[in-house]
Amino acid sequence: MIRPATAGDAAAIAGLEAALFGVDAWSAEQVSEELTGFGAGFILHAGEELAGYVVTRTIGDVSDLQRIAVDAAYQRGGRASALLREAMRAAAASGAERMLLEVAEDNEAALRFYAQRGFVEIDRRARYYRSGAAAIVMAADLFP
Numbered sequence: 220m221i222r223p224a225t226a227g228d229a230a231a232i233a234g235l236e237a238a239l240f241g242v243d244a245w246s247a248e249q250v251s252e253e254l255t256g257f258g259a260g261f262i263l264h265a266g267e268e269l270a271g272y273v274v275t276r277t278i279g280d281v282s283d284l285q286r287i288a289v290d291a292a293y294q295r296g297g298r299a300s301a302l303l304r305e306a307m308r309a310a311a312a313s314g315a316e317r318m319l320l321e322v323a324e325d326n327e328a329a330l331r332f333y334a335q336r337g338f339v340e341i342d343r344r345a346r347y348y349r350s351g352a353a354a355i356v357m358a359a360d361l362f363p
């Protein structure tokens with residue numbers, strides 16, 4: 220089931236953050252800030268337990284995709300695709316015309332995932348991640 224995240228979801232989200240993002244993981248406090256930030260869109264894929272989530276920040280005509288993540292046990296089942304579809308629909312409904320994101324140059328799963336969903340590379344940011352990896356900046360048009 221896809222639903223908006225609430226403050227009560229912060230601990231479960233932080234647990235998935237730690238499992239999937241290591242040193243770059245958000246703490247529960249950071250998750251709470253992301254939940255309530257200006258322009259924030261925080262959507263979960265959850266049943267009995269949390270399977271994944273997507274976080275966007277939509278300001279004006281641009282929506283930034285901050286995070287998309289699915290528990291390793293649930294990957295390759297279409298959950299991230301469903302989350303991204305919903306995030307793009309919501310961002311377009313808020314008036315955004317483009318979605319932008321940064322992805323590590325060595326994150327092959329995410330690069331393939333985004334490319335298959337219409338994102339194209341528009342720029343690169345050297346040494347963007349703590350690992351030293353560059354970020355690839357990607358963009359996709361949104362349609363109302």
Ligand SMILES: CC(C)(COP(=O)(O)OP(=O)(O)OC[C@H]1O[C@@H](n2cnc3c(N)ncnc32)[C@H](O)[C@@H]1OP(=O)(O)O)[C@@H](O)C(=O)NCCC(=O)NCCS
Nearest residue numbers: 239286287288289294295296297298299300328329331332
């Ligand atoms: C990227 C991610 C969100 C995809 O989630 P998912 O639920 O598995 O995605 P879906 O099932 O909707 O889509 C699967 C597609 O993603 C790509 N993909 C996912 N895992 C992949 C892998 N290990 N290797 C290559 N491609 C992969 C493929 O294009 C795949 O399509 P296919 O199954 O037809 O080949 C997930 O791998 C993840 O959470 N990774 C860790 C967090 C992360 O890096 N997030 C992105 C940066 S914020």
